[in-house]
Amino acid sequence: MINFLHQKAGHAAAVEALGALEDSDKIAIIRISDVQYASGRFWFEKYPRLSFVDALTVACLKDLGLHYIYSFDSDFDGIEGITRLVQPQTPEE
Numbered sequence: 001m002i003n004f005l006h007q008k009a010g011h012a013a014a015v016e017a018l019g020a021l022e023d024s025d026k027i028a029i030i031r032i033s034d035v036q037y038a039s040g041r042f043w044f045e046k047y048p049r050l051s052f053v054d055a056l057t058v059a060c061l062k063d064l065g066l067h068y069i070y071s072f073d074s075d076f077d078g079i080e081g082i083t084r085l086v087q088p089q090t091p092e093e
Contacts, residue, residue: 003053004072032056036063049075058082 006014036059044055076084
């Protein structure tokens with residue numbers, strides 16, 4: 001999201017949004033571990049359409065047992081065990 005804002009709305013908007021995310025009580029900022037990094041490399045090699053950052057995101061989702069991601073990036077479509085959501089909703093399990 002920050003990269004998207006940076007590209008579309010500029011640096012100041014991206015910095016402001018990052019601050020809002022960091023200050024939110026409802027959003028957790030996750031720093032990856034060495035194990036998650038290695039897993040990200042696996043997903044990066046397996047799915048050529050994923051950027052390395054997207055592959056690290058997939059690794060973190062899987063490590064945390066999460067199955068849903070809110071994203072406009074269709075590169076997450078078809079990743080085993082991950083469902084991309086584009087608008088707020090309650091996922092059906």
